[in-house]
Amino acid sequence: MKAIIRVLIVFLLFNALIIPAKLWAQQNVQLTLNLDKADRKVSPMLFGLMTEEINHSYDGGLYAELIRNRTFQDDNQKPVFWQLTDSTSKSAITLDRNEPLNKYLKVSLKFEANKDGTLPGLENLGYWGFPIRAATLYKGSFYAKSIKGGGALRIGLRAKDGKHYYAKTTVHSIGTDWQKYTFELKTAQDITRTAEAVFVITPSQPDTYWFNLVSVFPPTYNNRPNGNRPDIMQLLLEMKPTFLRLPGGNYLEGGNFANRFAWKHTIGPLENRKGHKGTWGYRASDGMGLLEYLEWCEDLHIEPVLAVFAGYTLGGDHLEGDLLTPFIKEALEEIEYVTGDIHTKWGAVRAKNGHPKPFPLHYVEIGNEDFFDRSGSYKQRFAQFYTAIKAKYPALQIISTFGKQFDIAGGTAEIEDEHYYRNAEQMEADATHYDNYDRNGTKVFVGEWATREGSPTTNFNAALGDAAWMTGMERNADIVVMSCYAPLFVNVNPGGMQWESDLIGYNTLNSYGSPSYYAQKMFNTYLGNRVVPIEAKGVPLKAQTLSKKDSIAGKTPNQIPAVFYVATKDTASGAVFLKLVNTIGKSQKVSIQLEGKAKINNTAKTVVLKANSPLDTNSIDDPLNIVPVEKEIKGIKKNFTYTMPPYSIQVVQIQTR
Ligand code: AHR
Numbered sequence: 001m002k003a004i005i006r007v008l009i010v011f012l013l014f015n016a017l018i019i020p021a022k023l024w025a026q027q028n029v030q031l032t033l034n035l036d037k038a039d040r041k042v043s044p045m046l047f048g049l050m051t052e053e054i055n056h057s058y059d060g061g062l063y064a065e066l067i068r069n070r071t072f073q074d075d076n077q078k079p080v081f082w083q084l085t086d087s088t089s090k091s092a093i094t095l096d097r098n099e100p101l102n103k104y105l106k107v108s109l110k111f112e113a114n115k116d117g118t119l120p121g122l123e124n125l126g127y128w129g130f131p132i133r134a135a136t137l138y139k140g141s142f143y144a145k146s147i148k149g150g151g152a153l154r155i156g157l158r159a160k161d162g163k164h165y166y167a168k169t170t171v172h173s174i175g176t177d178w179q180k181y182t183f184e185l186k187t188a189q190d191i192t193r194t195a196e197a198v199f200v201i202t203p204s205q206p207d208t209y210w211f212n213l214v215s216v217f218p219p220t221y222n223n224r225p226n227g228n229r230p231d232i233m234q235l236l237l238e239m240k241p242t243f244l245r246l247p248g249g250n251y252l253e254g255g256n257f258a259n260r261f262a263w264k265h266t267i268g269p270l271e272n273r274k275g276h277k278g279t280w281g282y283r284a285s286d287g288m289g290l291l292e293y294l295e296w297c298e299d300l301h302i303e304p305v306l307a308v309f310a311g312y313t314l315g316g317d318h319l320e321g322d323l324l325t326p327f328i329k330e331a332l333e334e335i336e337y338v339t340g341d342i343h344t345k346w347g348a349v350r351a352k353n354g355h356p357k358p359f360p361l362h363y364v365e366i367g368n369e370d371f372f373d374r375s376g377s378y379k380q381r382f383a384q385f386y387t388a389i390k391a392k393y394p395a396l397q398i399i400s401t402f403g404k405q406f407d408i409a410g411g412t413a414e415i416e417d418e419h420y421y422r423n424a425e426q427m428e429a430d431a432t433h434y435d436n437y438d439r440n441g442t443k444v445f446v447g448e449w450a451t452r453e454g455s456p457t458t459n460f461n462a463a464l465g466d467a468a469w470m471t472g473m474e475r476n477a478d479i480v481v482m483s484c485y486a487p488l489f490v491n492v493n494p495g496g497m498q499w500e501s502d503l504i505g506y507n508t509l510n511s512y513g514s515p516s517y518y519a520q521k522m523f524n525t526y527l528g529n530r531v532v533p534i535e536a537k538g539v540p541l542k543a544q545t546l547s548k549k550d551s552i553a554g555k556t557p558n559q560i561p562a563v564f565y566v567a568t569k570d571t572a573s574g575a576v577f578l579k580l581v582n583t584i585g586k587s588q589k590v591s592i593q594l595e596g597k598a599k600i601n602n603t604a605k606t607v608v609l610k611a612n613s614p615l616d617t618n619s620i621d622d623p624l625n626i627v628p629v630e631k632e633i634k635g636i637k638k639n640f641t642y643t644m645p646p647y648s649i650q651v652v653q654i655q656t657r
Contacts, residue, residue: 028589028641029563030537035576035596035656038530038569043481045242046474047524048305050448050484051293052249054280055456055498056491058288060127061506062296064229065287066138066216067199068127072107073275074283079109085162085200086120093122101143101178101212104274114206121202123158124214128493129195130157131218131509132166138185140216142201143271144209149176151205155183157216160196174209185216195508213271222299226270226287231511232489235504236300239517240524245305245365245447245484246293250279252307252368253314260309263290263334267353279314280498291350294338294359303360305399305445305482308334310367311381318377328388335364335393363482364389365399365417365447378402386413399445415481417447424465424614425544427451428583429560431468434476446473446483450516452501454617456490457514460626460647461614462501467519467581467649471566474523474579475531485520492620505620512623515616518609519649522628526577526607526651528568539563542584563588563644574598574656582644585613590642598656604636610648 051057059065068074068081072095079093096110111122138157156168167185174181199216203209220227221234247261254260259277266273266289278284288296297304308331312318319327333346339361340347347358366385370378378401386398400413420427434444451458451465458466466485473480490502503517513521543557550557564581582588594600609628618625633642636654644650 027538028591029539030591030593031565031578032535032593032595033567033576033578034533034535035569035594035598038532038571040478040531042474042477042527042529042531042568044529045482046477046480046527047241047520048243048245048302048482048484049236049239049241049488050245050249050486051488052247052251053278053284053288054249054251054487055489055502056127056282056496057487057489059282059285060491060496061489062228062232063285063288063292064217064220064227065285066126066130066218067124067214069124070214070285071105071212071275072109081125082109083123083125084120085123085202086118089118089120091118091120096210099210102271104272105212109211111203111209111211113203113209119203119206121154121200122211123198123200125198127491127508128496129160129508130197130199130216132157132187132191132194132197133218134187134191134193135189136187136218138167138187138216138218139182140185140214141180141182142214143178143180143212144174145176145178146174146207146209147176148205148207149174151203151207153181154200154202154204155185156200156202157185157187157197158200159194160198166191166197178210178212193509215270224295224299226292228296228299229506229511232504232506233299235511235513235517239521241300241302243302243305243363243482243484244293244297244300245307247290248279248307248368249448249486250314250368251284252309253312254279256313256315256317260313262309263337264330266290267337267349290334290337291353291355295355297359303362304338305363305365306335306338306361307365307368308385310370310378310385312367312370312373312378316374318373318375318381320377320380324381324384328385331385332388332392335361335389335396339393361396363397363399363415363445364393365401365445367401369401369419371402382413399447401447413442415443415445417445419448420446420469421448421450421452422465424451424453424461424583425560427465428468428564429544429558431472431561431564433472434480435472437476437479439479441479443481444479446480448486449483450485450487450501450503454514455500456492456497456502457505457512457618458501458503458516459615459617460515460611463515463519463609463626463649464581464583464614464647466516467523467579468564468583470519470523471564471579471581474527474566474568477531485516507620510620510623512618512620514618515609515611515626518626518628522607522609522649522651523579526579526653528570528575528577530569530571532567532569532576534565534567536565540584540588569656576654576656578652578654580642580644580650580652582646582648585646587646588644590644592640592642592652594638594654594656596656600637601655601657602634602636604633604655605653606631606633606650607653608645608648608650610645612647614647
């Protein structure tokens with residue numbers, strides 16, 4: 001037995017150390033780019049964004065609302081995230097279902113500020129505190145009433161330790177009937193940024209008060225009311241995406257029918273949005289509703305890829321036949337809400353909600369991940385939705401979430417959504433995935449993909465896997481018409497994450513991009529409209545790590561490429577973007593030959609993202625540890641040599657004339 005184990009250890013060491021070392025020690029990688037044969041078109045929507053309410057993407061994330069549990073529905077028993085400023089006081093806060101604000105917001109907060117003559121305040125803990133910044137205007141509102149009426153409420157953003165206020169104001173004369181009160185809070189010039197703060201409402205006289213829809217917003221991107229966090233929007237803008245897939249993901253489906261993304265409940269005044277359970281373990285306020293998603297697209301100058309609920313929930317329930325009719329109608333109305341002019345029924349509703357101009361829409365996806373529907377009902381459900389949508393909107397491209405090219409009376413799915421979540425080596429091993437796809441077959445939307453290494457956001461090894469995978473999508477960007485990474489966001493505060501290895505992280509005050517974020521930013525930014533064919537020689541290989549089971553079984557590891565490459569050309573400017581990925585810890589020389597009639601400028605631009613170790617990463621405390629560095633290099637001609645640093649992702653931008 002001992003002898004077998006010894007042999008096994010020697011074998012594993014050989015695979016882990018000796019094979020890779022031998023494979024790395026060899027001549028230059030040789031890449032020949034045929035610039036005159038750049039015929040394959042690059043889809044103009046190749047790289048986009050995917051979103052859903054997960055990891056506190058909206059509530060406690062992009063959606064800038066600061067009050068947590070603003071309608072008191074996050075918990076059935078108690079007003080979570082709310083407390084009295086004095087825990088010893090006999091005053092009380094309770095949930096009250098007998099004093100609804102309206103038919104949507106049926107639970108109010110009852111504040112009996114009179115029990116023992118003390119007058120404590122009511123405080124909200126926010127989403128892991130409040131972002132207090134100097135010279136900043138916070139706009140707020142709430143609905144309130146009291147038994148006696150006439151009293152004032154002092155409002156403020158206060159230090160968590162209770163020592164001082166960052167901003168305060170007073171709302172006078174609270175009435176005895178529900179009424180909306182608004183206020184503004186402005187911080188001073190000289191305060192230090194902090195998240196260690198709470199929002200406080202303190203009554204001026206003993207009374208019993210009720211509150212609902214308590215809201216505070218900091219400045220938002222483009223100053224949109226009910227808008228988004230500017231820092232996160234800036235990170236997204238810099239990625240130069242072309243679309244936003246919304247609203248999910250599993251969040252579209254919900255755990256059951258009642259908790260699907262029911263878009264009609266997410267539009268109009270916030271007072272009319274009851275919110276819903278969400279899919280990822282916390283309640284969604286629906287402050288980020290359908291119109292807010294669309295305005296988010298508008299602010300990024302991109303278009304939505306709209307996923308419509310298709311009669312299947314995560315819990316496995318589904319509807320067929322006539323039972324689907326209301327949901328098909330709901331989907332058609334949703335498309336009209338997005339695209340209809342103000343003379344259409346739902347276009348008029350959108351106008352009433354504040355946006356008369358229709359939004360552009362070219363792609364509609366039917367459902368999400370319906371390959372999980374073991375009943376096999378998707379083909380039929382898809383056909384019903386497809387037929388109805390095409391009848392009314394023949395120009396829309398319809399995306400199926402499962403299966404290639406269904407035969408449907410009158411047409412077929414134009415695009416199929418494929419999802420890939422893997423480790424870096426698996427991504428690298430499969431980077432040629434689309435190389436042999438039928439060029440005339442169903443187009444592909446890689447609607448969710450990610451290399452899942454690193455937490456909460458990805459590490460550099462994930463970025464290497466991502467970059468390798470992106471070379472494959474880009475090389476095949478005639479059939480891979482769209483792609484988007486998932487999940488996009490994570491709130492890195494304790495309890496903020498449900499899904500590890502995300503693209504962009506944030507806390508209450510700050511946000512940052514992972515190495516994968518920067519790799520995507522580079523791929524999106526430096527992209528031509530034609531794929532340049534590349535002939536490669538001398539690409540080094542590395543041994544793919546064996547699974548425990550396979551190493552015990554003594555299997556030989558697969559050899560996978562250690563270097564990845566792709567090039568595109570912008571036919572208008574003559575720029576050629578060569579992307580190179582070196583996944584190993586040794587620099588690699590690349591001999592590059594540019595074939596074709598064009599002349600080549602002597603100078604090129606390089607953009608390099610690299611790390612000392614694959615485990616290196618960015619974090620909320622070290623957000624810019626790994627960022628792309630731009631440089632100019634000289635000596636570029638038809639044949640030149642470029643050296644890739646160890647563990648690196650780079651673009652070499654060559655100018656042709
Ligand atoms: O991205 C996280 C989840 O992964 C999505 O909600 C779902 O579509 C997929 O399974």
